[in-house]
Amino acid sequence: MTNHYVIIGGDAAGMSAAMQIRRTLPEAKITTFEMGGIYSYAQCGLPYFISEDIASTDKLIARTAEQFNEKYNIQAHTYHEVTEIHPQLKKITVKDLKKNREFLVEYDKLLIATGGSPVMPDWKGKEAKGVYYLKTIPDAEAIYAMAKLDTVKEVVIVGAGYIGLEMVEAFHRLGKKVSLIQRGDQIANVFDKELAQKAEEYLKEQQVQIVLGENVEEILTADGSACGVRTDKSEYSSQLVLVSIGITPNTRMAKEAGIRLGIKDAIEINERMETNLPDIYAAGDCATQFHRVKNRQDYIPLGTTANKQGRIAGAVMAGGNKTFAGIVGSSVLKVMDYQMARTGLTEKEAKELGIPLETVTVDSLSHAGYYPDAKKLTIKLVYRKDDQRVLGGQAVGFGGVAKRIDVLATAIFNNMTVEELEDLDLSYAPPFNMSWDPIQQAARVARSQNKAK
Amino acid sequence: MTNHYVIIGGDAAGMSAAMQIRRTLPEAKITTFEMGGIYSYAQCGLPYFISEDIASTDKLIARTAEQFNEKYNIQAHTYHEVTEIHPQLKKITVKDLKKNREFLVEYDKLLIATGGSPVMPDWKGKEAKGVYYLKTIPDAEAIYAMAKLDTVKEVVIVGAGYIGLEMVEAFHRLGKKVSLIQRGDQIANVFDKELAQKAEEYLKEQQVQIVLGENVEEILTADGSACGVRTDKSEYSSQLVLVSIGITPNTRMAKEAGIRLGIKDAIEINERMETNLPDIYAAGDCATQFHRVKNRQDYIPLGTTANKQGRIAGAVMAGGNKTFAGIVGSSVLKVMDYQMARTGLTEKEAKELGIPLETVTVDSLSHAGYYPDAKKLTIKLVYRKDDQRVLGGQAVGFGGVAKRIDVLATAIFNNMTVEELEDLDLSYAPPFNMSWDPIQQAARVARSQNKAK
Numbered sequence: 001m002t003n004h005y006v007i008i009g010g011d012a013a014g015m016s017a018a019m020q021i022r023r024t025l026p027e028a029k030i031t032t033f034e035m036g037g038i039y040s041y042a043q044c045g046l047p048y049f050i051s052e053d054i055a056s057t058d059k060l061i062a063r064t065a066e067q068f069n070e071k072y073n074i075q076a077h078t079y080h081e082v083t084e085i086h087p088q089l090k091k092i093t094v095k096d097l098k099k100n101r102e103f104l105v106e107y108d109k110l111l112i113a114t115g116g117s118p119v120m121p122d123w124k125g126k127e128a129k130g131v132y133y134l135k136t137i138p139d140a141e142a143i144y145a146m147a148k149l150d151t152v153k154e155v156v157i158v159g160a161g162y163i164g165l166e167m168v169e170a171f172h173r174l175g176k177k178v179s180l181i182q183r184g185d186q187i188a189n190v191f192d193k194e195l196a197q198k199a200e201e202y203l204k205e206q207q208v209q210i211v212l213g214e215n216v217e218e219i220l221t222a223d224g225s226a227c228g229v230r231t232d233k234s235e236y237s238s239q240l241v242l243v244s245i246g247i248t249p250n251t252r253m254a255k256e257a258g259i260r261l262g263i264k265d266a267i268e269i270n271e272r273m274e275t276n277l278p279d280i281y282a283a284g285d286c287a288t289q290f291h292r293v294k295n296r297q298d299y300i301p302l303g304t305t306a307n308k309q310g311r312i313a314g315a316v317m318a319g320g321n322k323t324f325a326g327i328v329g330s331s332v333l334k335v336m337d338y339q340m341a342r343t344g345l346t347e348k349e350a351k352e353l354g355i356p357l358e359t360v361t362v363d364s365l366s367h368a369g370y371y372p373d374a375k376k377l378t379i380k381l382v383y384r385k386d387d388q389r390v391l392g393g394q395a396v397g398f399g400g401v402a403k404r405i406d407v408l409a410t411a412i413f414n415n416m417t418v419e420e421l422e423d424l425d426l427s428y429a430p431p432f433n434m435s436w437d438p439i440q441q442a443a444r445v446a447r448s449q450n451k452a453k
Numbered sequence: 454m455t456n457h458y459v460i461i462g463g464d465a466a467g468m469s470a471a472m473q474i475r476r477t478l479p480e481a482k483i484t485t486f487e488m489g490g491i492y493s494y495a496q497c498g499l500p501y502f503i504s505e506d507i508a509s510t511d512k513l514i515a516r517t518a519e520q521f522n523e524k525y526n527i528q529a530h531t532y533h534e535v536t537e538i539h540p541q542l543k544k545i546t547v548k549d550l551k552k553n554r555e556f557l558v559e560y561d562k563l564l565i566a567t568g569g570s571p572v573m574p575d576w577k578g579k580e581a582k583g584v585y586y587l588k589t590i591p592d593a594e595a596i597y598a599m600a601k602l603d604t605v606k607e608v609v610i611v612g613a614g615y616i617g618l619e620m621v622e623a624f625h626r627l628g629k630k631v632s633l634i635q636r637g638d639q640i641a642n643v644f645d646k647e648l649a650q651k652a653e654e655y656l657k658e659q660q661v662q663i664v665l666g667e668n669v670e671e672i673l674t675a676d677g678s679a680c681g682v683r684t685d686k687s688e689y690s691s692q693l694v695l696v697s698i699g700i701t702p703n704t705r706m707a708k709e710a711g712i713r714l715g716i717k718d719a720i721e722i723n724e725r726m727e728t729n730l731p732d733i734y735a736a737g738d739c740a741t742q743f744h745r746v747k748n749r750q751d752y753i754p755l756g757t758t759a760n761k762q763g764r765i766a767g768a769v770m771a772g773g774n775k776t777f778a779g780i781v782g783s784s785v786l787k788v789m790d791y792q793m794a795r796t797g798l799t800e801k802e803a804k805e806l807g808i809p810l811e812t813v814t815v816d817s818l819s820h821a822g823y824y825p826d827a828k829k830l831t832i833k834l835v836y837r838k839d840d841q842r843v844l845g846g847q848a849v850g851f852g853g854v855a856k857r858i859d860v861l862a863t864a865i866f867n868n869m870t871v872e873e874l875e876d877l878d879l880s881y882a883p884p885f886n887m888s889w890d891p892i893q894q895a896a897r898v899a900r901s902q903n904k905a906k
Contacts, residue, residue: 012888023901042821042823042883042888044821044881044882044883044888045821045823045824045883048823048824048883048884053824053825054823054824054825059822059823060823162882166882292878302881303881303888304878304879304881304888304889305878307888307889308875308876324876325873325876326876326878327878328878329878330878330879330880330881331880331881331882332880332881332882332885332886333882334882334884334885339885341880341885342880343878343880368495368497368498370495370498370501370507370512370513371498371501371506371507372506372507402856402880402882402885402886403855403856403859405880406856406859406860406879406880406890407859407860407863409877409878409879409880410860410863410864410867410877410879411863411867413876413877413878414863414864414867414869416867420778422761423761423777423778423779423866424862424863424866425745425757425758425779425780425781425782425783425796425862425866426757426783426859426862426863427783427784427785427794427795427796427855427858427859427862428497428755428756428757428783428784428785429497429615429619429784429785429786429787429855430495430497430498430501431501431787432785432787432792432794432855433785433855435465435495435497435756435757435760436757436760437859448476
């Protein structure tokens with residue numbers, strides 16, 4: 001008799017795991033339960049549907065529930081919510097949301113891949129028409145339909161993280177007057193302030209209103225529809241309000257079942273994606289990730305990590321030995337023509353951890369200045385004061401930033417020193433690079449700084 | 454009394470060394486001798502002057518001899534050829550080409566940075582008008598002037614390496630009918646054949662005539678001007694012939710002075726850029742480079758390496774301790790809309806070295822398929838059969854290849870295994886990448902190949 005593999009959640013982590021189990025064990029019984037109606041979609045693509053870069057949300061669906069069922073023999077249920085886990089019985093309670101009835105399902109190996117939910121504070125007016133967060137395809141379609149109304153001229157985005165900034169582009173493209181409200185003193189909080197300020201300058205030039213250091217207190221409404229946002233300092237007129245202040249892991253049910261939570265209430269897992277309870281695994285936005293530079297568990301929910309963790313969970317559940325090497329905190333975003341990418345630790349993060357550090361920042365170009373279309377970029381390296389190991393890198397500008405961050409992510413993965421960066425043999429031709437890559441220009445400045453001391 | 458630092462050659466390696474000495478020793482006496490009239494120009498940019506991407510060759514000059522003299526107190530001579538090295542006397546013979554007189558110069562530390570020269574076989578007709586190689590700014594200007602003549606309708610390029618292919622683009626842009634003749638059975642010989650064939654297909658679609666497996670035997674002339682090229686199999690009409698079949702290190706003088714030559718007659722140097730003779734150093738296209746993957750000296754003349762070696766030579770000559778970490782063989786080229794990049798060893802190269810290997814090739818995209826303008830690319834990994842360490846990577850296609858190769862160059866620099874590539878935390882957003890980077894897609898296929906055995 002073969003094991004029954006049960007997976008809660010039909011998105012990146014869950015379905016990466018399901019597919020990995022299927023590849024490893026062609027005969028295994030695999031059942032997946034998804035609360036919503038759609039499986040395995042590219043969440044990161046949603047802003048680009050709203051911006052009209054992508055014609056239809058269909059393009060964002062990698063595989064449908066039907067395909068999982070028919071092609072891969074995975075019992076992929078939609079509109080089925082798992083409401084309780086019974087670790088002693090090795091059973092879960094599942095609710096068929098359409099038929100509104102509950103039943104028990106036995107598992108041999110269980111994966112919790114319940115993801116995260118957008119944070120929506122308990123503001124007055126938050127239930128009004130025109131107030132959204134962006135997480136699912138139905139969310140994106142509702143936002144798009146609303147944004148296309150002629151009556152919607154002004155949009156307020158609360159929260160200037162990845163989704164908030166990508167949505168600045170989307171609404172700007174649709175011709176809206178966009179205001180971005182951020183509680184802290186900079187946008188893009190996972191970057192150091194002086195780099196975020198470069199993006200702020202650019203956005204202001206594009207007529208985006210940037211509001212920093214204000215707390216939203218209420219969503220203003222008229223006849224049940226949003227008409228503005230009131231902060232502790234001012235009011236902003238708006239017919240559409242997008243709230244994008246982060247996501248929180250969906251772990252209430254796991255906690256009730258006695259599964260240990262870690263940082264930010266995410267499910268604490270080891271490098272094999274195992275929870276503290278036998279035969280129960282977790283992966284993706286509901287779980288922690290080991291951060292190689294911090295050398296501890298962290299919570300940075302991203303699709304790339306969810307894919308990796310799901311795949312490892314599947315491999316381990318199916319009897320394999322793969323372990324998760326951990327994240328280094330890489331990410332990239334584009335807002336109109338501006339690009340921001342980062343990896344490792346920012347100066348701010350490293351200081352919070354009490355790591356003795358040095359930094360170097362250089363302005364450079366995406367490729368040879370004499371070749372057409374070279375884009376300005378700024379690169380910042382953060383490295384340990386004691387042994388010069390690279391702690392982090394940030395690159396912002398009009399081109400070529402993702403390329404440099406991926407090199408730095410690989411360097412940090414391998415514990416390179418800032419001086420070793422100078423030795424890297426990176427590819428060069430005028431349309432692609434400068435003969436000293438901007439990373440190496442920064443490394444050279446770092447070396448002369450270090451010598452001067 | 455301070456040392457006299459003498460440098461032969463005023464290009465990338467020589468002037469990187471001079472500047473490094475100057476930065477380290479603000480008072481040092483530094484003298485540089487350049488045979489030609491121009492210092493420190495971006496040789497890699499020359500094809501883009503001919504293609505009219507760059508308006509003037511002035512843009513390719515980083516610093517002039519005057520700037521070196523006035524701003525950096527470097528005695529930078531032009532039209533001065535060093536004709537002999539006298540290691541016992543620690544002197545060199547210098548010929549002032551304009552005044553046509555010779556004199557001796559004493560050195561304490563000598564750097565040979567004489568570069569390389571384009572290979573021009575002893576073909577009948579090679580002296581005819583309209584026959585060129587491309588190495589210097591005057592070469593580029595002569596080629597451009599000739600190519601702009603209405604009478605020049607057909608161009609033959611002999612040799613399909615980096616310069617040959619970049620010049621295909623340049624001449625094509627100028628509206629010429631271009632034929633590319635290559636002795637071997639593929640273009641871009643530093644790539645594996647099946648990848649080069651993809652570029653060949655593309656070029657044929659662009660109406661470039663690709664001639665493989667033919668040996669040029671004669672340049673046909675009429676009234677002292679080139680009118681075609683005769684191979685062992687056929688004849689090709691052409692009013693302009695560019696010969697780009699490689700470069701050979703300028704090391705005759707070094708050899709005569711008793712300096713040991715290595716692979717391909719390049720000056721053999723150690724990781725401190727020292728030759729076998731005391732106080733004589735070499736760097737750049739006239740010297741060998743340590744290849745980290747081959748674990749031996751090699752000869753791959755490139756501007757990036759010349760810059761690095763020059764800088765290290767300067768640091769060591771000035772009393773410092775920097776060593777050259779070596780190359781991994783990274784390079785990239787663009788020919789019209791097609792991009793080719795490589796690092797480490799190709800399958801062909803690894804086989805020649807007798808290394809037991811596996812390969813994996815995947816077709817992928819430069820970024821998320823649903824986001825506009827995703828470009829097709831193909832990535833090939835070559836890795837050791839025994840310990841799965843990555844030996845090399847090649848990426849070809851219509852976009853995103855340099856980015857991937859730089860990640861792989863960093864991975865190879867750090868001796869990563871193909872399975873570790875899968876663990877890399879690379880940046881992702883739909884405009885920049887797929888959620889599994891193409892490198893990781895390849896690594897995954899490699900892992901399942903390895904398991905299946």
